[in-house]
C-alpha cells in the first residue's frame with residue numbers, strides 16, 4: 001500500500017506515526033514544504049515571552065525519527081497539484097527546483113491552515129508579521145528586540161497570549177480588534193471583563209471596536225496603524241485575525257465547506273474514495289449544535305490524524321466530534337471553556353438558560369482558598385448542557401474537561417447535580433462546584 005501524506009505538523013505527524021505502526025508494510029512518503037516538522041505553535045507566545053529558552057523542546061518529531069519507522073520524509077518539498085481521480089501528485093523540490101510526479105493508493109491530506117491576511121493598505125510593509133510557525137516565531141523575536149511599541153491585531157487566544165508576552169517583556173502594547181471585547185468566541189462578557197481589566201492594569205491599551213484601515217510606514221517599515229477611530233504608533237505589528245484552511249489544491253475535487261474546509265465523515269474519509277483528511281484543513285462535527293464547524297485546534301488535529309491511520313484500510317473507529325474545548329492563562333487568571341457560550345448560543349438561535357456559581361473552591365477552614373466562577377449554558381426545554389466556562393486564580397481548568405465529557409454525552413443539568421465527585425478539603429468542598437452549579441439551576 002503506497003501512502004502519500006501532504007503536510008507534517010500535528011495532524012500529519014499523528015497520521016504518519018500511527019499508520020507506520022499499524023501497517024509496517026506500507027510505503028509512506030510525506031511531503032512537507034517547510035524546513036521542520038511537528039512544531040508546537042502553542043509554545044510561540046511562551047517562546048516570544050522568554051519562558052521557553054530552548055525552542056528545540058517545541059518539536060516532538062523529526063525526519064530521522066520518522067525514518068526509524070520506515071517513513072520517507074521529503075522536507076522542503078511543495079505539493080503543487082493533486083489529481084485525485086488518477087491518484088497522482090506533482091511535487092516541487094524547493095531546494096533544487098526539480099519537479100516530479102508521484103502516485104498513491106491512499107492519500108492523507110494534512111495541509112493545515114494559514115493566517116488570514118486581509119487586503120489592507122500597507123499590509124506588505126516590513127515588520128507586519130504573522131504568528132503561525134517556527135520561522136514566524138524567530139522572526140517575531142528578532143524584530144521585537146528593537147521594538148518599543150507593538151501592536152497586535154486580533155483578540156483571539158493567539159493575539160491575547162502574544163500581548164501578555166510582549167507586555168511582560170517591557171513593550172508598550174496595543175491590542176486592536178473590531179469586536180468590542182476580547183476572546184468573544186470563547187467566553188461571555190463577565191469573563192472577558194475580568195481578563196480585560198487585567199490587561200489594562202498592566203498598561204496594555206485595548207483598542208476594541210476599532211477596525212484597522214491601513215498601515216503606514218517609513219522606509220518601507222511599518223510605523224503607524226490607522227483604524228476607523230484612532231491611530232497607533234508602532235515598530236511591530238503581529239496579525240492574528242484567524243486562519244483559513246489550506247485546501248486550494250483540492251477545490252472542485254472533494255467536498256468543501258464555503259470557507260474551504262474539507263468535509264470528512266466520522267472515519268476521516270473525504271468525499272473521494274481512498275482520500276482522507278485531518279487537522280486544520282478540515283471542518284469538524286461540533287457536538288453542541290451537531291453541525292460542521294471550522295475549529296482549528298491542535299487537539300482536533302492529533303485526534304483526527306490518529307483516526308485517519310486507524311480507518312485507513314477499514315472504517316474502525318469513529319470520531320466523536322468536538323466541543324472546541326480550550327484553556328488560557330491571562331496573568332494570574334486560569335480560564336477554560338467548552339461548547340457554547342450564552343452569546344454564541346443566541347447567535348446559533350438556540351433557546352438557552354444559564355446558571356453561574358461563584359464560590360471558594362475549597363473550605364474556608366483551610367489556610368488559603370480563593371474564589372472560582374463557573375457558568376453553565378443549557379438548552380431551555382431539554383435541559384441538555386451545551387457549554388461551560390470557568391475562571392479562577394487556582395487552576396481548576398480540568399473541570400472544563402469534565403464538562404466537555406458531559407456535553408459529548410448529552411447530559412442534562414439535572415443529571416449533573418448528582419454526579420459522584422470526590423471530596424477532600426485540599427481540593428474542593430463536599431458539593432463539588434459542578435454539582436453546586438447544577439443544583440442552583442434547579
Ligand SMILES: Cc1cc2nc3c(=O)[nH]c(=O)nc-3n(C[C@H](O)[C@H](O)[C@H](O)COP(=O)(O)OP(=O)(O)OC[C@H]3O[C@@H](n4cnc5c(N)ncnc54)[C@H](O)[C@@H]3O)c2cc1C
Nearest residue numbers: 007009010011033041042079111112113279280297298299
Ligand atoms: C500561535 C498559535 C498558538 C496555538 N495554540 C494552541 C493551543 O494552545 N491549543 C490548541 O489546541 N491549538 C493551538 N493552536 C492551533 C494549532 O497549532 C493548530 O490547530 C495545529 O497546528 C494544526 O495542525 P495541522 O497539522 O492540522 O496543520 P498545520 O499546523 O497548519 O500544518 C500543516 C502543514 O502542512 C504543510 N503544507 C501545507 N500545504 C502543503 C503543500 N502543498 N505541500 C507540502 N506541505 C504543505 C505546512 O507547511 C504545514 O507544516 C495554536 C496555533 C497558533 C498559530
